[in-house]
Structure formats: structure tokens, C-alpha cells
């Protein structure tokens with residue numbers, strides 16, 4: 482086993498007179514870097530798992546190792562404050578009587594290095610320069626969460642645990658703070674376990690996804706291993722999708738469109754609405770299987786702009802028995818189409834067949 486992994490194994494039962502009780506039973510071997518999303522419906526056990534990882538929830542026979550450091554096993558069970566972790570909650574818990582700067586300095590005291598350079602870098606990354614003399618009550622919800630994230634990073638954690646950090650924010654505030662979470666992902670090496678039940682947030686931020694249901698892990702893997710089949714795991718058929726990191730290669734000012742290349746090694750491109758990005762920009766897009774249809778020939782008389790030749794690669798079951806997920810290969814990219822079983826039969830689709838993928842809509846996630 483290499484050291485750059487997070488291992489988390491917990492079994493726990495909550496008994497309740499009113500309800501049947503809740504059992505958490507997970508055994509995870511996670512990457513030791515990037516953003517790991519814990520995704521699932523309300524009550525699936527995401528927060529309980531995070532609390533077990535943090536040592537806030539007692540779990541006698543648990544195992545927790547982070548990049549070679551043992552936090553809990555048969556012999557060891559470190560208290561939360563000795564685990565080298567930071568926790569960001571839904572509501573930021575800033576010290577109300579202290580300014581932003583004093584809140585940050587308070588966290589810096591807990592850091593091993595206590596480096597002023599680290600403080601300056603994190604203040605710049607979270608854009609807090611103009612807010613340093615403000616008090617928490619003078620900040621918006623989004624600004625408070627930026628301070629909370631900065632404070633969490635300043636302690637130089639080995640693991641950052643974030644429990645729905647955007648849940649208390651309205652849609653506009655969420656959009657404001659998401660770029661900071663992307664910066665955190667690109668500019669720091671701290672692995673983040675990020676709880677969310679928002680598929681868009683997961684598509685935008687996650688490198689790795691753990692899908693939970695009723696205390697169990699239904700699926701765990703890289704974003705694009707899990708996202709296309711999510712309907713099978715948690716009954717979210719509408720959300721089956723793939724995420725592609727595309728590059729903006731051309732603009733068509735006459736029609737206000739941009740052209741993106743699906744990845745570095747393919748010639749396959751899509752046209753999207755121009756939202757002002759520059760040529761060369763990397764854009765993460767999400768293609769939902771429900772927005773992709775299949776035809777046997779190219780329909781030039783269609784209003785659908787994006788029609789690409791594709792190869793039928795596999796058929797995957799859908800939770801809805803009337804539907805099927807078709808895995809399509811476009812050069813070396815995989816996308817999914819969600820069609821009816823009747824269309825599958827009518828078109829006589831078979832693995833290896835050449836078809837046309839018609840992409841009705843594309844979401845730009847970042």
C-alpha cells in the first residue's frame with residue numbers, strides 16, 4: 482500500500498425507539514489528494530462519516546489513516562485536536578468579537594510553521610485583503626465562508642473536511658464562492674473530503690466521488706467513473722452525466738458561439754453559447770445523458786447544432802425499466818445517451834455500431 486491514500490473504515494449503529502435506527506458501514510480507500518465528494522440524499526450518513534473521520538463521533542473499531550498517518554486503528558484513537566484536520570461547517574464558526582485578521586492570526590497560532598508568507602498567500606487566494614479589519618457580523622454569508630476556509634487552511638491541515646459549506650448560501654452567493662473552492666483545489670495540496678447533495682457542485686469540484694445511501698457506499702471512483710451511472714446508485718436518473726475538461730479553441734462572433742475541443746487528443750468539438758471566455762480557456766462542461774439522443778444518420782435538417790459521429794460502446798441499465806443508458810465513444814471521449822428501450826430496439830442498436838450523437842444542451846460548470 483502506498484502512503485498517498487486515505488483509508489476510512491467505520492461500523493456504527495444508532496438505535497432509535499422511534500425509528501428503525503441507522504447503521505453506518507463503510508470501508509473506503511480514497512486518493513490522498515484532490516477533492517473527494519461524499520454525495521447522497523439527506524440522511525444517507527455523509528455527516529456521520531465525516532464526524533467519524535474527525536473523531537467527533539466515537540466508533541470503537543474504526544480505522545482512519547491519512548497519507549501514512551494513523552489517526553485511528555486497533556491501538557490508536559487520536560482526539561480530534563491531535564488529528565491534524567480542519568473542519569468547515571455549513572455555518573462558519575468565526576469568533577464574533579475578533580476582526581477577520583485576528584480570526585486568521587488565531588488559526589495561524591495552531592500552525593506548525595506559523596508562516597507570514599503562508600498567511601499572505603491564503604489571504605490573497607481567498608481575496609480577503611479588503612476585509613481584514615471587518616468583524617464577522619459585517620460580512621456576507623459568502624465572505625464569512627471564505628474567511629472560514631482561509632482559517633481552516635492556515636492551520637496547515639493534513640485533511641480538510643467540509644460539510645456542505647455552501648448549503649446556507651443563496652444561489653448567487655454560491656456562484657461567488659465556487660471559484661474560490663476551485664482555487665483551493667488547484668493551489669493547495671491538502672486533500673478535501675467535501676459533503677454535498679448538489680450534483681452540480683460535485684460535477685464542478687470533485688475529482689473522486691463516493692455515493693452513499695442508508696449508511697453504505699453505493700459507488701466510489703473517479704468523477705467520470707461514477708457520474709454516468711449515478712441513476713443506478715441513488716435513483717437520480719435525470720442526473721446521469723459525464724464531465725469533460727474542454728479547451729476553447731475558436732469563436733464565431735456572428736452567431737455568438739464558441740467552439741470547444743472535448744479533450745487534448747481528440748478532434749471532436751462542440752459549439753456552445755459565448756459567455757465571454759478567452760480562446761485557450763479550459764472549461765469544465767457537463768453533458769447529461771437525458772440531453773443526448775442517437776440517430777443512425779446525420780440529421781442536417783435538425784435544429785440541434787451539435788451532431789457528432791460516435792461508436793456504440795456499451796449498454797447500461799437504467800433505474801427506469803423503460804430507459805437504457807448507451808455509452809458512446811467519440812474518439813477517446815465517452816459520453817452517455819439516455820434513450821427508451823423502444824428506441825434501442827427500433828434503431829437495432831448494437832455494440833460497435835457507428836451512429837450520430839445529437840447533443841441538445843451542454844452545461845458549463847466552470
Ligand SMILES: Nc1ncnc2c1ncn2[C@@H]1O[C@H](COP(=O)(O)OP(=O)(O)OP(=O)(O)O)[C@@H](O)[C@H]1O
Nearest residue numbers: 495496503521522523524525526527528529530678
Ligand atoms: N447522534 C445520533 N443519534 C441517533 N441517530 C443519529 C445521530 N446522528 C445522526 N443520526 C441519524 O443518522 C442518519 C444519518 O445522518 P447524517 O446526518 O449522517 O446524514 P446526511 O447524509 O449527512 O444528511 P444531510 O444531508 O441531511 O445532512 C440519520 O437518519 C440521522 O437521523
